[in-house]
Amino acid sequence: xxxxxxxxxxxxxxxxxxxxxxxxxxxxxxxxxxxxxxxxxxxxxxxxxxxxxxxxxxxxxxxxxxxxxxxxxxxxxxxxxxxxxxxxxxxxxxxxxxxxxxxxxxxxxxxxxxxxxxxxxxxxxxxxxxxxxxxxxxxxxxxxxxxxxxxxxxxxxxxxxxxxxxxxxxxxxxxxxxxxxxxxxxxxxxxxxxxxxxxxxxxxxxxxxxxxxxxxxxxxxxxxxxxxxxxxxxxxxxxxxxxxxxxxxxxxxxxxxxxxxxxxxxxxxxxxxxxxxxxxxxxxxxxxxxxxxxxxxxxxxxxxxxxxxxxxxxxxxxxxxxxxxxxxxxxxxxxxxxxxxxxxxxxxxxxxxxxxxxxxxxxxxxxxxxxxxxxxxxxxxxxxxxxxxxxxxxxxxxxxxxxxxxxxxxxxxxxxxxxxxxxxxxxxxxxxxxxxxxxxxxxxxxxxxxxxxxxxxxxxxxxxxxxxxxxxxxxxxxxxxxxxxxxxxxxxxxxxxxxxxxxxxxxxxxxxxxxxxxxxxxxxxxxxxxxxxxxxxxxxxxxxxxxxxxxxxxxxxxxxxxxxxxxxxxxxxxxxxxxxxxxxxxxxx
Numbered sequence: 001x002x003x004x005x006x007x008x009x010x011x012x013x014x015x016x017x018x019x020x021x022x023x024x025x026x027x028x029x030x031x032x033x034x035x036x037x038x039x040x041x042x043x044x045x046x047x048x049x050x051x052x053x054x055x056x057x058x059x060x061x062x063x064x065x066x067x068x069x070x071x072x073x074x075x076x077x078x079x080x081x082x083x084x085x086x087x088x089x090x091x092x093x094x095x096x097x098x099x100x101x102x103x104x105x106x107x108x109x110x111x112x113x114x115x116x117x118x119x120x121x122x123x124x125x126x127x128x129x130x131x132x133x134x135x136x137x138x139x140x141x142x143x144x145x146x147x148x149x150x151x152x153x154x155x156x157x158x159x160x161x162x163x164x165x166x167x168x169x170x171x172x173x174x175x176x177x178x179x180x181x182x183x184x185x186x187x188x189x190x191x192x193x194x195x196x197x198x199x200x201x202x203x204x205x206x207x208x209x210x211x212x213x214x215x216x217x218x219x220x221x222x223x224x225x226x227x228x229x230x231x232x233x234x235x236x237x238x239x240x241x242x243x244x245x246x247x248x249x250x251x252x253x254x255x256x257x258x259x260x261x262x263x264x265x266x267x268x269x270x271x272x273x274x275x276x277x278x279x280x281x282x283x284x285x286x287x288x289x290x291x292x293x294x295x296x297x298x299x300x301x302x303x304x305x306x307x308x309x310x311x312x313x314x315x316x317x318x319x320x321x322x323x324x325x326x327x328x329x330x331x332x333x334x335x336x337x338x339x340x341x342x343x344x345x346x347x348x349x350x351x352x353x354x355x356x357x358x359x360x361x362x363x364x365x366x367x368x369x370x371x372x373x374x375x376x377x378x379x380x381x382x383x384x385x386x387x388x389x390x391x392x393x394x395x396x397x398x399x400x401x402x403x404x405x406x407x408x409x410x411x412x413x414x415x416x417x418x419x420x421x422x423x424x425x426x427x428x429x430x431x432x433x434x435x436x437x438x439x440x441x442x443x444x445x446x447x448x449x450x451x452x453x454x455x456x457x458x459x460x461x462x463x464x465x466x467x468x469x470x471x472x473x474x475x476x477x478x479x480x481x482x483x484x485x486x487x488x489x490x491x492x493x494x495x496x497x498x499x500x501x502x503x504x505x506x507x508x509x510x511x512x513x514x515x516x517x518x519x520x521x522x523x524x525x526x527x528x529x530x531x532x533x534x535x536x537x538x539x540x541x542x543x544x545x546x547x548x549x550x551x552x553x554x555x556x557x558x559x560x561x562x563x564x565x566x567x568x569x570x571x572x573x574x575x576x577x578x579x580x581x582x583x584x585x586x587x588x589x
Contacts, residue, residue: 076579081276082557085288085297089255089281093237093245095213096168096175097229101302104569105279109261110151111213111239114142114161116573121322121480121564123207127156127214127240127268129193137202137519142210144193149266150216151244158188161195163217172225176496179486180209202517204524205481208566213239240264242272242576257281273559273579292316298557301568303550304430305365317555320548321571322564325477326369329423329438329542330500336470338401338419345539346387347397348421351445352438353389358545361433366545371532372476372484374546375564378528387536394445405446412446420448424469427453434544435473465495472500480566484531485512501540508534556580 086102093106095113116126125131129145148156167173169181185198199206219238223231235256236245243261251257261277280297282288289307292300303311308318329348333340354368370386373379403412403419412419421442425435432453439449454463463469476487476498486492489512492499508531515527549568553560559578562571 072585074582075585076273076559076577077581077583078271078273078275079581080274080579081278082274082299082575082578082580083278083280083297085291085300086279086281087283087285087288087302089283090235090259092229092234093239094215094228094234096164096173096177096215097234099176101568102279102281104567105572106235106237106259107213107239108241108569108572109243109277109279109575110237110241110245110264111215112241113212113214114144114210115207116211117480117566117570119561119563119574121566123211126211128210131207137517138199140197140199140206141189142195142197143191144195145268146193148240148268150218150238150240151264151266152216152219152238153266154216154218156214156216156240157192158195159192160214160217162186162188163221164212164214165197167215167220167225168212170225173228177209177212202519204516204519205479205483208479208481211566213241215239235259240267242267242269243277246276255281267576269576272576273581274575277575292552295554299551299553301549301551301571303552305363305550306430308365308550308552309363311552315555316552319551319553319560319562321551321562322375323477323547323549323568324375324480324482324566325475326372326374326546327434327473327475327544328369329544330469330472330474331540331542332467332469332472332500332502334467334502336421338414338417338421339470341401342538343397343401344403344419345542347394347401347445348442348447349387349539349542350390350397351394351441351447352542352544353441354544356389357434357437357441361430361437362545362547365550366547369543369546371535371543372478372487373482373528373532378482378525387539387542391445398446410446411448418448419446420450422450422452422470423473424452424454424463424471425473426456426459428456431473438473464500467495467500467502474500476500477567480564483516484528485516488512488535503535503538503540505534505538508538558582 084105086105088100088102090100090102090106092098092103093110095107095111098104098107112126114126114128115123118124127144127148128142130143132141133139142161144156144158144161150156165181165184165186168175168177171178183200185196187196188194189196197206216238219233220228223233228234235248238244242264244264246260246262248256248260249258257280259279259281261279263272263275265271280291282291285302285304285307288297288300289310291297293311303318311318331339331345331348338344358364358366358368367374371379398412398419401414403414405412423435423438425431432451435451439451442449452469463472478484478487487498487500488503488508489499490504490509491497493502493504511527511531511534515524515531518524518527549565549571551571557578557580559574561574561577565571565573
């Protein structure tokens with residue numbers, strides 16, 4: 001008789017000796033029989049049996065895990081600490097005084113405004129519960145959520161709203177937001193929750209201005225405006241954000257290198273998953289990147305294309321976030337006679353090969369820009385024509401402006417005057433790479449180019465405020481409702497205005513004023529299309545490219561969900577939903 005491949009004969013004695021029954025019998029093997037298997041199986045049969053057992057065990061485990069996964073869900077858990085790396089050093093966490101990225105990062109984590117921006121870039125209520133707009137489009141009634149408190153437990157009311165925006169426009173405070181609220185009547189209604197904002201003229205993007213964080217009247221009202229920045233409350237801040245101040249640490253030179261936040265128990269939102277949120281400040285990007293690689297921090301933003309390639313993709317995830325910004329060359333006709341002529345400015349624009357520039361200087365990590373509008377319908381429905389690479393057109397325009405080249409001389413001249421331009425650029429690796437490609441492309445069409453690097457900390461005082469440049473390579477972040485008025489209206493040519501190209505045109509000014517008052521989107525876009533036609537003819541700047549904001553996080557951190565933002569600090573608007581710890585719980589039916 002054969003059982004499991006071994007022959008034993010047919011005698012009862014043989015069966016009794018081994019305790020076996022015929023394979024065709026009605027009974028299953030007993031435990032005694034199973035224990036004898038190793039003695040009667042061949043080596044090959046033992047390996048096969050072991051493989052079968054392993055397969056059954058692991059198959060069962062896999063099936064059990066699949067059933068467990070299907071019947072449960074991953075749930076974030078509260079706990080742990082998140083560490084963000086920031087290049088720079090903060091002066092303040094007060095949102096009315098924040099100017100640098102480091103300042104704004106602190107302000108966004110510790111404060112909340114009446115409105116915020118959702119993951120799709122749309123305006124949404126934050127501390128505000130509801131709002132109404134009058135038929136003439138000039139008065140906004142905005143009602144707070146009931147029961148709001150500051151991070152020190154004090155009530156947050158409409159009086160705080162009025163105090164915030166009335167303070168922002170005070171000349172002694174010198175807030176960068178002053179212009180946004182200067183001509184607005186702001187009144188708190190008797191219910192203690194509702195605030196009235198009355199504008200002189202309709203202004204379509206007004207709600208975006210109300211995303212700035214509110215500040216508590218009971219903290220700031222006793223401090224003179226000119227001393228706000230130096231006050232203790234400037235950094236040991238009280239706000240209404242998801243996190244509140246815990247502690248800070250300074251180095252021997254007095255610079256902050258660690259700023260620790262904790263969960264705000266008085267926030268109207270659900271408690272953040274991370275109980276602590278630290279910001280660690282670094283003097284430059286290389287040192288911050290090294291800290292990220294060493295695991296000293298969990299996240300770091302504003303990465304260049306080269307920075308991204310140097311990160312281990314198995315440890316970090318890099319988010320490329322749409323940021324409404326553009327990089328351009330701004331021409332100052334007041335410091336270079338050649339730049340007074342539109343034909344020269346146009347010729348310089350036609351001489352730029354944007355795809356080649358992006359590939360050489362930015363490793364292809366940018367999109368060509370043809371105007372101040374870089375995304376959405378503002379881009380697709382207003383850019384009716386573009387200036388593309390055409391060096392032949394450049395030469396024609398230079399000649400039209402009265403410049404020429406003699407035989408054997410590659411440089412354009414008008415009389416004894418060379419066509420010569422100094423290009424001012426921030427002294428960092430990426431900007432210098434871009435500037436050098438521009439220099440090559442301009443020199444190829446007969447322009448003498450000098451690059452003038454300037455340290456970032458001197459840019460404002462020595463270059464922007466005195467308008468001390470001939471051509472300036474710079475980037476401008478224009479916001480999710482990209483109103484060009486602050487950057488291109490003639491009223492903004494002097495500092496602190498942002499009209500870096502010193503562009504002045506009455507017709508263009510009128511179009512900008514009319515467009516920002518139009519709630520009819522089609523009519524507004526038509527105004528901007530007409531404005532761009534003027535901008536193209538005058539060419540006060542050469543638009544180069546727009547680049548996404550690249551943000552890296554350790555793979556262990558979950559919950560980041562922002563795909564578009566108006567400024568880099570807005571990456572923190574979802575920080576209360578970030579987490580590392582998880583558990584599994586039964587899925588609800």
